[in-house]
Amino acid sequence: MAKIKGDILINTERCKGCEVCLAACPFTVIAMSKEVNSKGYRFAMKVNDDCTGCTNCALVCPDGVITVYRAKVATE
Amino acid sequence: MEEQFAKTEIRKPENIVYKRTDLLVDRPLSYCPGCGHGTAHRMLMEVIEEMDIQDKTIGVSPVGCSVLAYDFLDIDMIGAAHGRAPALATAIKRMWPNHFVFTYQGDGDLAAIGTAETIHACNRGENITIIFINNGIYGMTGGQMAPTTLPGMRSSTSPYGRDVPTMGHPLKITELISHLPGVYYVTRQAVHTPSHVRKTKKALRKAFELQKENKGLCFIEIVSNCNSGWKMTPVQSNKWMEENMFPFYELGDIKVDGKLIEKKEAPVKE
Amino acid sequence: MGELRLMKGNEAVAEAAIRAGCDGYFGYPITPQSEVMEYLMAEKPFERTGMVVLQAESEVAAVNMIYGGAGTGKMVMTSSSSPGISLMQEGISYMAGAELPALIVNIVRGGPGLGTIQPSQADYFQAVKGGGHGDYKMLVLAPASVQEMCDHVKLGFDKAFEYRTPVMILSDGAIGQMMEKVVLFDHIPRRSDDEVVKQCPWASNGRPKTRTHNIITSLDLDPAGQERVNLKLQAKYKVMEQNEVLYEEIQCEDADYLFVAFGLSARICQKATDLARAKGIKVGLFRPITLFPFPAMQVSNVGNRVKGILVVEMNAGQMIEDVKLSVGCKVKIEHFGRFGGIIPSPDEVVRALEQNIIGG
Numbered sequence: 001m002a003k004i005k006g007d008i009l010i011n012t013e014r015c016k017g018c019e020v021c022l023a024a025c026p027f028t029v030i031a032m033s034k035e036v037n038s039k040g041y042r043f044a045m046k047v048n049d050d051c052t053g054c055t056n057c058a059l060v061c062p063d064g065v066i067t068v069y070r071a072k073v074a075t076e
Numbered sequence: 077m078e079e080q081f082a083k084t085e086i087r088k089p090e091n092i093v094y095k096r097t098d099l100l101v102d103r104p105l106s107y108c109p110g111c112g113h114g115t116a117h118r119m120l121m122e123v124i125e126e127m128d129i130q131d132k133t134i135g136v137s138p139v140g141c142s143v144l145a146y147d148f149l150d151i152d153m154i155g156a157a158h159g160r161a162p163a164l165a166t167a168i169k170r171m172w173p174n175h176f177v178f179t180y181q182g183d184g185d186l187a188a189i190g191t192a193e194t195i196h197a198c199n200r201g202e203n204i205t206i207i208f209i210n211n212g213i214y215g216m217t218g219g220q221m222a223p224t225t226l227p228g229m230r231s232s233t234s235p236y237g238r239d240v241p242t243m244g245h246p247l248k249i250t251e252l253i254s255h256l257p258g259v260y261y262v263t264r265q266a267v268h269t270p271s272h273v274r275k276t277k278k279a280l281r282k283a284f285e286l287q288k289e290n291k292g293l294c295f296i297e298i299v300s301n302c303n304s305g306w307k308m309t310p311v312q313s314n315k316w317m318e319e320n321m322f323p324f325y326e327l328g329d330i331k332v333d334g335k336l337i338e339k340k341e342a343p344v345k346e
Numbered sequence: 347m348g349e350l351r352l353m354k355g356n357e358a359v360a361e362a363a364i365r366a367g368c369d370g371y372f373g374y375p376i377t378p379q380s381e382v383m384e385y386l387m388a389e390k391p392f393e394r395t396g397m398v399v400l401q402a403e404s405e406v407a408a409v410n411m412i413y414g415g416a417g418t419g420k421m422v423m424t425s426s427s428s429p430g431i432s433l434m435q436e437g438i439s440y441m442a443g444a445e446l447p448a449l450i451v452n453i454v455r456g457g458p459g460l461g462t463i464q465p466s467q468a469d470y471f472q473a474v475k476g477g478g479h480g481d482y483k484m485l486v487l488a489p490a491s492v493q494e495m496c497d498h499v500k501l502g503f504d505k506a507f508e509y510r511t512p513v514m515i516l517s518d519g520a521i522g523q524m525m526e527k528v529v530l531f532d533h534i535p536r537r538s539d540d541e542v543v544k545q546c547p548w549a550s551n552g553r554p555k556t557r558t559h560n561i562i563t564s565l566d567l568d569p570a571g572q573e574r575v576n577l578k579l580q581a582k583y584k585v586m587e588q589n590e591v592l593y594e595e596i597q598c599e600d601a602d603y604l605f606v607a608f609g610l611s612a613r614i615c616q617k618a619t620d621l622a623r624a625k626g627i628k629v630g631l632f633r634p635i636t637l638f639p640f641p642a643m644q645v646s647n648v649g650n651r652v653k654g655i656l657v658v659e660m661n662a663g664q665m666i667e668d669v670k671l672s673v674g675c676k677v678k679i680e681h682f683g684r685f686g687g688i689i690p691s692p693d694e695v696v697r698a699l700e701q702n703i704i705g706g
Contacts, residue, residue, distance in 0.1 A: 005084065005086055006086075006093075007084045007086050007087045007091075009087060014104055016108075016109030016110070017109055018109035018110030018303075018310040018311075019110070019309070019310060019311050020110055020268065020310055020311065020314065022311075023269075023311060023314075024269065024270050041109065049084065053093055054270075055093060055094040055270075056270035058094045058095075059094070059115075059270045059273045059274065060115060060267070060268065060269060060270055060273055061114075061115070062105070062107065062109075062110060062111055062112065062113070062114030062115050063104070063105055063107075063114050064096035064097075064100060064114060064115075064118050065096070066094075067092060067094065067095040067096070068092070068093050068094040068095070069084075069086050069087050069088070069091040069092055069093060070086070070091060070093040071086040071088075071091040073085070073086060101559075130552075130553055130555075131552045131553055131554045131555065132552045133552060134418060134550055134551060134552060136414065143565065144565075146559075146561045146563060147561070149559075150553070150558075150559050151552075151553050151559055152549075152550035152551060152552055152553045152559050152560045152561075153550055153559065153560075153561050153562070154413075154414060154417040154418075154550050154561075154562040154563070155444075155561070155562065155563035155564070155565055156410065156413070156414070157410060157413070157436055157437065157440050160406070160407070160410035160413070160436075160437070163402065163406075163407040163408075163410035163411045163413075163414065164410055164411065164413055164414025164417070165414060166400070166407075166411055166414070167370060167372060167398070167400070167411035167412065167414040167415040167420075167422065168414045168415060168417070168418055170370065170398045170400065171369055171370050171398055171415050171418065171420045171422075172418060172539070172551060172552075175551070175552055192403055192404060192406070192407065193403070193406075193407050193410070196402075196403035196407065
């Protein structure tokens with residue numbers, strides 16, 4: 001069996017912590033960090049493996065800091 | 077910063093399905109966290125990239141928060157004086173008729189100080205694309221009342237709310253220009269949710285395609301937030317925008333193929 | 347020799363623009379310069395050379411149209427008269443700040459305010475001292491004949507591109523309206539788009555993948571950066587002062603007295619010079635052709651050889667400040683002016699010389 005799997009890469013240094021991506025994610029993959037980046041912003045980060053690569057978070061990110069990956073992976 | 081969830085095996089270049097377009101300059105945007113300008117910029121550049129017209133596109137940036145748009149959009153740009161972008165774009169398009177010319181303007185720029193330039197460029201039917209970001213406030217100068225500030229809405233120059241009898245009505249300039257025969261395509265969109273972003277991008281693409289066909293002026297309003305000016309968090313501001321801005325500035329197409337749309341689309345609910 | 351024609355000054359400007367290879371004219375009607383656009387619309391250069399001619403919705407729009415066009419490297423111009431030129435100061439300041447080449451023709455009328463539609467030279471300060479906000483100058487040409495109205499269009503475009511600066515032709519309602527014979531220079535073809543791109547590598551006209559994007563702006567939020575912009579502009583103006591001064595000396599060699607006048611006033615002073623010499627008064631005429639850069643050294647050289655100087659202007663005394671700064675205080679310098687649209691007669695100029703300089 002193959003399954004669609006997604007992943008996101010967040011440029012945390014460019015993230016301004018606006019949290020708009022959180023609401024856009026259908027699977028609650030993103031949460032805010034406790035620590036801050038060098039600009040002093042808490043940043044978005046991936047907190048589970050439920051990402052499907054739907055690109056919603058990346059689309060709404062005003063600063064365009066999210067790269068989205070998607071691939072078919074074999075499931076056991 | 078270490079990520080708590082390590083990268084998966086699919087995080088490989090060949091599996092990228094979305095990344096920031098290279099037509100955005102690789103530098104931090106000057107906009108406040110959560111501001112719609114960044115998303116609008118990105119959609120605009122994605123359209124230009126997909127149409128492969130960056131070598132034939134000339135953009136005109138305004139005065140306002142997006143005064144520095146030229147620092148972020150990796151295409152040739154000219155920074156206009158406040159409100160004058162449609163005048164610049166008029167001349168540019170007429171002397172470079174095979175190029176793509178757009179203006180990117182805020183509500184103070186386009187609907188207050190630049191009203192004459194906006195209306196006359198529209199009325200002449202210049203073959204340009206006007207991108208109008210409406211957040212109902214002067215963001216750059218610190219949150220003053222704009223021509224599009226809603227009745228009762230607070231700003232630094234309407235601290236008790238916009239009082240219509242003394243301060244006048246908000247101006248629906250998009251509806252106003254839609255009645256001009258030189259204007260071919262008018263739509264009002266938003267960029268705060270994925271589906272709105274997708275629609276905005278479609279609208280931008282359509283406008284640039286129509287420009288190629290010399291159909292006349294295309295006007296895309298993007299209703300956006302100004303969390304700093306509205307004194308809210310970005311997420312709150314997007315909610316406030318849906319609840320207050322969208323009922324007044326209804327989303328959807330206003331004029332298509334040179335014909336006014338009789339019944340407007342209801343605001344999209346996510 | 348080029349084509350000889352009888353033309354109005356305003357028409358000569360328009361014809362010269364077509365012949366100079368101008369890419370675009372953007373204007374707004376105002377008396378006494380409306381013939382410029384009327385002539386262009388009648389001649390239809392858009393069908394012959396491809397030159398764009400557009401009637402804008404205001405002078406504000408017109409000047410910003412040329413700002414846009416200039417930013418792409420095109421050869422663009424506008425024309426107007428005093429109240430309209432006041433409205434254009436915004437765009438002129440932006441073009442100076444962004445270092446863009448453009449030609450602005452001011453067919454001056456009497457002011458202040460709506461003033462009158464009759465000729466005046468009361469916009470000298472506005473043209474020469476900046477006019478709009480910020481520290482900037484334009485190269486300012488002051489034609490005294492219809493021939494020069496024609497020639498200064500070509501010269502103005504050349505200098506605008508050489509220095510990447512707005513250039514102003516400061517004329518007046520009389521020269522704009524009067525008809526004289528003019529020898530037109532031969533047609534110069536408009537540059538192709540490729541030639542524009544090549545000639546103006548700084549211009550925003552579409553970024554090929556081989557270069558970084560061009561940005562035309564007058565903004566630099568960093569004070570150090572903005573100071574550098576200003577220093578660059580000032581250095582450019584210094585070079586202009588060294589290289590671009592134009593002037594004319596008429597009967598100055600043996601002169602005891604001197605008229606200093608530009609434009610129409612210089613034409614009147616030319617006649618006044620003849621009248622005075624017929625009376626035995628040895629007077630000469632010094633005519634600045636560039637008002638910025640002002641021929642300071644040259645007027646000083648002549649001015650310090652004479653017993654007195656009468657600066658004749660159709661204003662309340664504007665260029666006289668530059669004459670005094672240039673000549674110094676060893677020589678008596680007085681002003682004679684009529685304003686509000688009154689053109690002084692040569693006789694009253696001679697009388698003013700006799701009363702204020704010789705007898706005074």
